[in-house]
Amino acid sequence: MATTMGRLDSANLNGGQKLAVKYFLVAGILFGAQILFGLISGLQYLMPELLYGVLDFSVNRMVHINALVVWLLYGFLGSVYWMLEEESQHEVVGLKLGNLIFWVLTSAVTVVVLVYLLVQVGPGNQTSLWLINEGREYIEAPRWADIGIVVSVLVFFYNVATTFSKGRYTGIAGVLVLDLLALFGLYLAGMFYTPNISVDQYWWWWVIHLWVEATWEVMVACIMAYGLMKVLGVRRKIVETWLYIEVALMFGSGILGLGHHYFWIGTPEYWFTIGGLFSALEPVPLVAMVVHAVFDAGARHAKNSNHPTMAWLIAHAFGNFFGAGVWGFMHTLPQINLYTHGTQWSASHGHLAFFGAYATIIIAFFYLAAQRWRGGVWMSGELPGNGWKWKWALGLLNLGMIGMTVALLISGYEQSQIERAIEGSSWIGYFAAQAHPWFIQGMWWREAFGVMFALGFVLLVWDLLTIGKGETRAQQAIAAE
Amino acid sequence: MATSQWWSSESFWRKTAIWVTGGSMVILILLTMDTLPQISAGSKRVPAYSVINHRIEYQLDNTRHVQVPVIGKEEPLFGVKLTEEEAEALVSHGKMTVQAKNCMNCHTLLGNGAYYAPDLTKAWLDQYWGNSDIRETQMVEFIKDPSNKLHNSLNRRMPNLGVTDEEARAVVAFLKWMSAIDTNGFPYNFKSIEQEN
Ligand code: HEM
């Protein structure tokens, strides 16, 4: 192995990891596409004539948020394949099938995106929903692709579950397998048509909310548990006990917290109480995770085998807490949500939460992959150039995101006051708020910080492709307790 | 470190996680079974599709302290009274058009979607349509081709999405039906057409 040290060589990876890096590569490309289409949509707020009638806002926004969902799912699949063989101490059972499915899924994603961009819309009939897009935010993918996705994830699930049962079935494995089952099962709740928009949104939120505030949170808690063992050498008993606590708190608050989306869609009034109460508790596990990560890092004087990964894991703990916990809490009570519902407030929270909770932890795994792929090279202190690339990428991405979030929040405040509270959400009221200088300034700042974010992304890619190149030192040994 | 305290016991927390998750799921399913009939079309909160045969208003309910839709006298959409089945087919065609044209990636419906254009929950009742005599034709014409009809100072126009006449009428039926859903007072303080401020 020593001969390949410092070079990208797939001989350095186990079977699951070879598949994982494919998922990571596609995830990275989609992340780039997401940013590009985000910048275009943001610019259309400022210059509505831009690409009008060619690539309308709706098209760009759809590609932006779909690329987001898909790259995060690819990141999750990759992360699970990454840790699967080590965690189970067994080879991935259906690796060939896994590879095949990777190509099937990736081709399907490509076709879906091309159809979004080139066909865009169809006539109002079932055929359009089956072939072009379903017109339901985040899960716009046409029905044929839904079915493809379901088949693919079934194969993935089979691979994970059987590999664990043939090898070692750890605590992390137990949580992960059940969580994946729930995650994929929920997708089915979004696969039907009804003319009744209240019923439509009722089930739509099962997919969206029970993903991001329940099953995805538990998913990243599993990934975090593995990550902390890996880079800090925390004992298994500690991370697994902590994982169970997190699961209890997350599902205990997040499942009924679903009610915070049932205030205004036609659903009965008791959801005010249930949604308000349980969603207000959702920040608790996120605080707990910050404590866990910071305490574990502190207890080891932050001595770890991969500095960029560790930094991004800490960014994840804080990002999840602020983006989901704090920003979510700010508008989750019905008394406030009446005015903020469906304004730039939601966008402010959506950005910080998705980035803080999910993008960060996948980036952490990108660095783990880069390290191993180059033969397990040194990635602690004293990197060439003092590791300026990863540090600047970390700074630009996080500052860019914080800047966008704050800008959107200011626009959101203005919108909830003028459009919602004063003008009563009429057509005129909407534009009274959109034309207000405070709103427009917020939109400019969002775009400016978006550019900063994009620069951070370019640097991140450059760093991932070069870090550890020519490195001769092996990674820092971590004393397992 | 090796304590046998219950709070540091792995198996205690594993059991807690299972019970809490299972319990929450059971409660959610029971609540869903209670909610679904209350939001099915034809219930008190979500009216039957044939509501489009009637006039719809949005008024303050003094006991609930929120505005609620009030279903008034007969006032059929496009002057044609429909049966329940015909009304459902029309609204459904409208909803399908809304999905196929991706309206929700610019607009919010019931407050969910995108924030680039006005919320459509009560679009049927918006004062911008002038008065109720011209509203129906205005809406159909606008949805069919909004590209040369600008109503704001930002130059932010809705594009022509290739909506046919038949589809546009269906969309208007869908919007009228949606405006009659009881949304617990969202949007707050909305002033509806032909209602003095
Ligand atoms: C990582 C976890 C989370 C993510 C990724 C996330 C993401 C989002 C996104 C994208 C939306 C906008 C949905 C739309 O397009 O309509 C949203 C809405 C919302 N989120 Fe979260 N969220 C998370 C956690 C939380 C938490 C913990 C809370 C509460 C404490 C919360 C409260 C809300 C509320 C109240 C809304 C509705 C906003 C509205 O009325 O328009 N979220 N969330």
Ligand code: HEM
């Ligand atoms: C790079 C700069 C970015 C720009 C300029 C940008 C811009 C936008 C715009 C204009 C929208 C549409 C909002 C609306 O309907 O008014 C949007 C939606 C969204 N973006 Fe971004 N975005 C960027 C990066 C990101 C990143 C990195 C993430 C997450 C990791 C993200 C997650 C989202 C989500 C979840 C929504 C839907 C929000 C909602 O419906 O409430 N964006 N973005």
Ligand SMILES: [Fe+2]
């Ligand atoms: Fe939620």
